[in-house]
Amino acid sequence: MLRYFLKRLMFLIPVLLGVSVVIFSIVHLAPGDPAEVMLGPSATQEEITNLREQLGLTKPLYVQYGIFLTNALKGDLGRSIKSNAPVVDEIMERFPATLTLAVLGMIFAIAIGLPLGILAALKQNTWVDALCSFFALVGFSIPNFWVGLMLMLLLSIYIPILPSSGFDSWKNFIMPTIVLGIQTMAVIARMTRSSMLEVIRQDYVRTARAKGISDRLVLTRHILGNVLIPVVTIAGIYFGHQLGGVVITETIFSIPGLGRLIVDAIRAQDYPVVQGGVLFFALCVGIVNLLVDLLYAVLDPRIKAQYRAAK
């Protein structure tokens, strides 16, 4: 199992290399010149040329990439053009807020989506099912920035019980958590419902019922154990999706997280921060996928057996 884990960890290397090439190319092929932006409209051509020289922007692209990669491997993602602080420090300063938000969003999505899906399946073709499915459809269909604005309007302005921005108390997290998690919640609810309906019809559930054990035990031991496998897959994929959603959520609620950092950096053409931030996001998504794969092994002994065989 440990060897399998390490092997999977190795797979992250080509993924990150690929991401680094793509992000480096996009940032450097994009129009606009960081030196011009930094110095403002009043700068002379000489000043701009000097700064370009200083930043290493005059070297060929592949040399620049080589320098970027070597430094990145040493844990150095360069310095922010805007603040002159190391990019790694900037990321680490902003990351806790983003991670908290992403995890809270996931917890919200699972805590609401899973019971909703189970309830809908147990009450299949009743009004309860219809209501749950409608709720899930709405949750999936409305764009989350709109949800954010509407929640803000409702809970910060009409009934002012929650702060609309900032990052100092737990109250600040409520609305962003809902905004970030609502789509994942809807997807988990729908996935749980369909997975439940499939599992309920399986022979082994009938076998379990034929043993005369309690309905509760049939649900928790025999049905849910099997329902969770596809739900975990979807939740893992959507966790990555949520990290993307963080950009919007953090912007709406003025939360100083990684998403905001990158958005601001793009506006300021602060390319080292953009590169470093995106690379860091890719690393996070890779790690989450790895964790999901390991979670499979916990949930499904057949997969665990494959892992053992694959070492």
Add this chain to the structure above:
Amino acid sequence: MNGPLLEVADLNVIYKTYEGTVAAVNGVEFSLEAGRTLGLVGESGAGKTTTALSIMGLVPSPPGIITSGSVNFAGKNLLSLSEKEMKKIRGNHISMIFQDPMTSLNPVVTVGVQISEALVAHQNLSEAEAEKKAMEMLEKVQIPGQRYREYPHEFSGGMRQRVVIAMALACNPGLIIADEPTTALDVTIQAQVLELMRSLKEEFSTAMIMITHDLGVVGEVCDHVAVMYAGRIVETGSLEQIFGNARHPYTLGLFRCIPDIEEETSKIRPIEGLMPDPLDLPSGCPFHPRCPQCMDLCRTVVPGVLDDGGHRVMCHLYGKGGAVHG
């Protein structure tokens, strides 16, 4: 014990589907003494499994509805029991072995837990005691007890079916319903599993309903036989009565379908036609469209049952006491 262990009378089950109402079981009647084995024989769709599920109280509802009848087990009408009371019977006094061992075990639960959970539910055993008993049950079906913690995918098909048998026998039930327990297995494994079932049945003196479409299996393990066609029992009797003196044209047809190694294969005569559409059963005797001895009467009137010393036949050929051989 006085009277039969199980007595099913006038059982009627329908399934309400979008296409219409399926009459799955129509007035089924049979009884079974403690410790005996009844073979329930018929083609796919004859209503064998629905009959079994009705006894277990597990007819899927919706769409299934038991419209009338009674299932008396050890003096209680199971159809009038609440779900809670039924749970105490299921797995404890009556248990069921399902057809496909590949799908009837939960892939993510160890076989040990799947055996012991019935013991915990019914016999007030602690987890540890149940585990010990479950290991004993595994040994009984010739699987080493230390494989308790393994998952179904680590067992072969025949072994899985033995696990299912251990599960069914765990609480030492009075009745086991085995729904085609060997159909999904290889022929060599079939024989082993049948032999195992027979010896355990003796050891635990359990009554059994063996659902099968294989008359060979019936001949090996059953004391009584009931032949089902289109939701009805068309002929029933002791093994000797049915195998020695089958009367219903359908039963005779089934016997003619068995290949004989001493005769040429061209002599197998399958029954012409197909099972009737259960949405639209024929009038009169349900077998009449396929019956080689069909008479005018058969097309309009449902035959009554002629009882000849426990050998019961539902056919107009014998309806007026005449014993014409088919």
